[in-house]
Amino acid sequence: MAQQERARRTRELILDAAAEEFALRGYADTTMHAVVARTDMTKGALYGHFPSKEHIAGALVQQALEAWRALRRHCETPDLTAAAALEALALGLADRLCTDVRFRAALRLTADRRPYGADAPDVRPYGADAPDVFEDARQCLISLVRRAQQEGAVRPHPPEVLAQLLLVFVYGTLHASRRGAEDEPLPGWEEAWRVLIEALTTKAPVEHRTRKHTFPKES
Secondary structure, X not given: OHHHHHHHHHHHHHHHHHHHHHHHHOOOOOOHHHHHHHHOOOHHHHHHHOOOHHHHHHHHHHHHHHHHHHHHHHHOOOOOOHHHHHHHXXXXXXXXXXXXXXXXXXXXXXXXXXXXXXXXXXXXXXXXXOOOHHHHHHHHHHXXXXXXXXXXXXXXXXXXXXXXXXXXXXXXXXXXXXXXXXXXXXXXXXXXXXXXXXXXXXXXXXXXXXXXXXXXOOO
């Protein structure tokens, strides 16, 4: 049991170190040597747990998918209106990005592997068959926007456009950083959300709508 616990801790250490590198540099510019340097272990010990960079990235992407599904279950409860669920989901995604380096790294990995433009190559060096967290989130947001519009809580813009705007807000928290601080998200994203949601909603001022959410933290 003690040996199993040591192996588990070593694996977690590797995932944390790799997440720091992936979040900062992306998949292509992250090296196993850099991951080893962050862990203070031998390269042989690292390869004993993960045979390649691809396997580490795949593990992080899978964890992000599980975290996203947990967040979605948490936000789509029957007692919430669609507008409240929409708010909880967007804030929950932003919260994970700001507080969980593994989730932050995995979403960057997921975004990096998506092709840009009709003629761009579909480069998927890892997890090629894994569901796309961004696409799943987009479809979920579109559905919630439609429901919120039916409730009369969100302005009647195309749901696809509003969902894309919300994803831009969420993904923007990944790249907004303090000057001179390595990969440190900019504070104030909750206030940015209040400004955005006030522009989208049709009725009460945002201060009457926005409430503090407690999000699931399982990894």
